Amino acid sequence: MKVSASLSNSSENPASVLTKVTVLGATGSIGLNTLDIIRQFPQKFQIEALSCRNSIEQLCEQIREFKPRLVCVNTSDQARELRESFRSGHSCPETEFVWGMEGLKQISRDPEVDLVMAAIVGAAGLEPTFSAVEAGKIVAVANKEPLVMAGELFVQTAKKTGAKLLPTDSEHNAIFQALHNESPERIARLILTASGGPFRDLPLDEFEQITLDEALNHPNWEMGRKITIDSATMMNKGLEIIEAHWLFNTPVEKIDVLMQRESIIHSMVEFIDGSFLAQMGLPDMRVPIAYCLGWPERLPLKIPRLDPVALNALHFEAIDEQRFPCLSLSLKAAKQGGGAPAVLNGANEKVVAAFLNEEIRFVDISKILASVMHVFDETLQQTKPDCFDIIPDFLLNILSLEDAVEADQWGREQAGEVMEKLH
Numbered sequence: 315m316k317v318s319a320s321l322s323n324s325s326e327n328p329a330s331v332l333t334k335v336t337v338l339g340a341t342g343s344i345g346l347n348t349l350d351i352i353r354q355f356p357q358k359f360q361i362e363a364l365s366c367r368n369s370i371e372q373l374c375e376q377i378r379e380f381k382p383r384l385v386c387v388n389t390s391d392q393a394r395e396l397r398e399s400f401r402s403g404h405s406c407p408e409t410e411f412v413w414g415m416e417g418l419k420q421i422s423r424d425p426e427v428d429l430v431m432a433a434i435v436g437a438a439g440l441e442p443t444f445s446a447v448e449a450g451k452i453v454a455v456a457n458k459e460p461l462v463m464a465g466e467l468f469v470q471t472a473k474k475t476g477a478k479l480l481p482t483d484s485e486h487n488a489i490f491q492a493l494h495n496e497s498p499e500r501i502a503r504l505i506l507t508a509s510g511g512p513f514r515d516l517p518l519d520e521f522e523q524i525t526l527d528e529a530l531n532h533p534n535w536e537m538g539r540k541i542t543i544d545s546a547t548m549m550n551k552g553l554e555i556i557e558a559h560w561l562f563n564t565p566v567e568k569i570d571v572l573m574q575r576e577s578i579i580h581s582m583v584e585f586i587d588g589s590f591l592a593q594m595g596l597p598d599m600r601v602p603i604a605y606c607l608g609w610p611e612r613l614p615l616k617i618p619r620l621d622p623v624a625l626n627a628l629h630f631e632a633i634d635e636q637r638f639p640c641l642s643l644s645l646k647a648a649k650q651g652g653g654a655p656a657v658l659n660g661a662n663e664k665v666v667a668a669f670l671n672e673e674i675r676f677v678d679i680s681k682i683l684a685s686v687m688h689v690f691d692e693t694l695q696q697t698k699p700d701c702f703d704i705i706p707d708f709l710l711n712i713l714s715l716e717d718a719v720e721a722d723q724w725g726r727e728q729a730g731e732v733m734e735k736l737h
């Protein structure tokens with residue numbers, strides 16, 4: 315079991331208390347960084363369960379190294395093949411292989427598990443992350459899309475079950491550290507920092523020619539492909555505003571975004587007395603991940619450190635909204651609330667996948683999303699030409715996971731229709 319804050323001062327040796335961890339999305343960028351930390355502290359953490367969708371070779375190496383009790387893959391065929399190969403190879407004969415959404419939910423709510431690292435990308439993480447919250451786990455939330463889709467449900471359910479949502483996204487982790495249990499009334503502003511991505515200085519008339527490789531070339535962070543594109547469009551920062559709104563119980567109007575070119579200041583809190591608290595460090599996701607894994611303690615990490623003397627300067631700039639229309643779209647959806655964030659998030663996943671497949675251009679991403687949100691507004695206002703008088707409830711309010719899934723699906727369908735007209 316997890317060592318509690320009060321236990322750490324007692325005579326019991328905390329080193330003997332293992333935190334049992336499930337990593338959802340173990341083969342991704344966050345998943346690999348998580349395993350890197352766990353590898354450094356074998357006396358503190360034990361891997362109970364791992365999951366991935368593809369990258370089966372990499373998963374097999376992880377199984378041999380961490381010997382998890384449970385492993386979840388995408389299909390029943392993959393599970394059967396792995397079961398047979400690990401039995402016949404005599405390594406990890408105890409590992410149980412499960413699959414699909416039910417498998418993901420099983421490894422998230424397993425009674426032996428203390429902490430779930432939610433590191434699947436996109437809406438696919440909604441149900442498994444929610445299962446962990448329903449089961450009252452400590453949930454390290456890297457996977458921001460479920461919070462965007464159904465933040466209120468997550469926060470309310472965590473209150474009921476005693477689950478602890480620990481912000482793993484670097485900006486939210488910075489705010490979590492800076493806030494240090496101060497109440498929301500003392501917050502004047504949350505300031506999310508943004509690097510500005512690869513196109514922060516590109517002349518606007520060159521945006522039409524942006525290639526996939528250029529969009530995948532982030533100046534400061536190495537991440538999965540979807541979030542890297544979201545960073546180039548700044549949709550990522552928009553999703554982070556919604557994420558911060560729910561995690562820190564703060565109105566969207568009190569959340570600002572500022573460009574911080576070096577990605578050294580990971581975010582800041584301005585308090586009502588005029589104090590600013592910021593968290594800084596090199597751009598390395600292992601720091602916020604380790605903060606969540608070790609919470610409420612800090613782990614003595616062996617990683618490259620920031621040398622403040624070597625920093626020439628820190629640059630802050632306002633965001634040019636003309637350059638990043640996705641940020642304005644997401645800010646509007648954040649203020650609209652209801653189904654708007656889930657619709658925008660679903661549409662964005664569909665459109666980013668199309669860009670990654672080189673079916674559309676970079677500049678099309680924001681145009682398609684603007685069209686989708688225009689249809690959303692028309693539907694709510696009953697001004698869409700072929701709109702009948704019933705507005706689906708899930709566009710107005712997200713009261714259940716099913717509503718979130720339906721709103722997401724609606725956004726994807728609208729995006730599909732807009733993309734078809736493009737061709």
Ligand code: NAD
Pocket residue numbers: 338339340341342343344345365366367368369432433434435436438456457458459482483484535536537538539540541599
């Ligand atoms: P990634 O693409 O590198 O990894 C995703 C992982 O999820 C992989 O293990 C993959 O097999 C698994 N996966 C993908 N689709 C799946 C599906 N449909 N069902 C089950 N498993 C699936 O992504 P990432 O960059 O590690 O990002 C993960 C999440 O963390 C995202 O929500 C992202 O926004 C967030 N995040 C990432 C970073 C970062 O530095 N990479 C920083 C902050 C937040």
Ligand code: MG
Pocket residue numbers: 483484485554
């Ligand atoms: Mg972030």
